[in-house]
Amino acid sequence: MAVERMDTERLILRKPIPEDWELFRAFTMSERSQYIRDEMPDLGKAWRMFATEFGHWEIRGWGMFTVTLKGDDTALGMVGPWYPEDWPETEIGWLMFEGGEGKGFAFEAAHATITHAWRDLGWTEMVSYIDPENVRSYRLAERLGATLDPNAERVDPEDLVYRHPKPEGLQ
């Protein structure tokens, strides 16, 4: 069953809203987004990437959450389940905006969405596709307990595939 909002110790994870656009745009049209796109997007492309996040929710009924602090609805990043058609496996993705880095928010949000995907969405597999040069991202995957799966299928042959273990006790 999909969930549109989750609370963690410090954070509220919620379905994206149109007001997240300005911070998404600032992220996407900066060097911070270099590992999730081929080239620097123009304004229209950045907006379509934003629209894609909403469309994923429409098509699947679930998608990546906007990460916010409790008591402050400002978007800090987007984290959570992601499964475009033809993706080899269901993915947990994360992208943190400028103000959201270095405080353990990505870990806290990713951890919550991992539990959500196993428990509420009934996933049977879970990976994260990560650019090999994105050191902060694969370190996060490792902190979350994921391990490299060199044999896993991947869309981009350059990507690392980190596989998340299914916690015991979850059906």
Add this chain to the structure above:
Amino acid sequence: MIDIPTITTERLTLRAPSASDFDAYAAFRGSDRAAILGGPYSREQAFDQLSAILGHWVLRGYGRWMIADKFTDVPLGIAGPFFPEGWPEPEIAWSVFENAEGKGIAYEAAMASRGYAYEVLGWDTAISLITSKNHRSIKLAERMGAKPDGLFDHPDYGNTHPQFGDLHVYRHPSPEEIS
């Protein structure tokens, strides 16, 4: 979930795009027909693009429909009011898949889309942006009574769209002019 209205015309249904349309949409986006639209695109990109069509509805409250055969529901193309960031003003957009070419389907869908924009959304003007290489679309715009109105122009990008290059503005007749 958002509520996307359905429109019917003589032969067509304009309805919400769905996951079941994906193969037909991806085939179109992956074909040479998409070359004038910045493609061809991979299936992965096509899924993002289909998602973005739905996201446009969420963000703007209107957007493009899947054009489907009224009787079989076979997907035939995409049409509707379209206004992404970076666009000079809202437009009426259309593209039809290979199985719909040459039957007046794009015309029927585009006319219904323009009617919706004027009558339901209350637009008092509408454009369509078309690359000079897209002769069929230019002919269709002219058939709808639209007239050339200069080049794409945007404060950030000037006259050359960063993704689509030279785009010609076709201005549709106003609601008063067609009433």
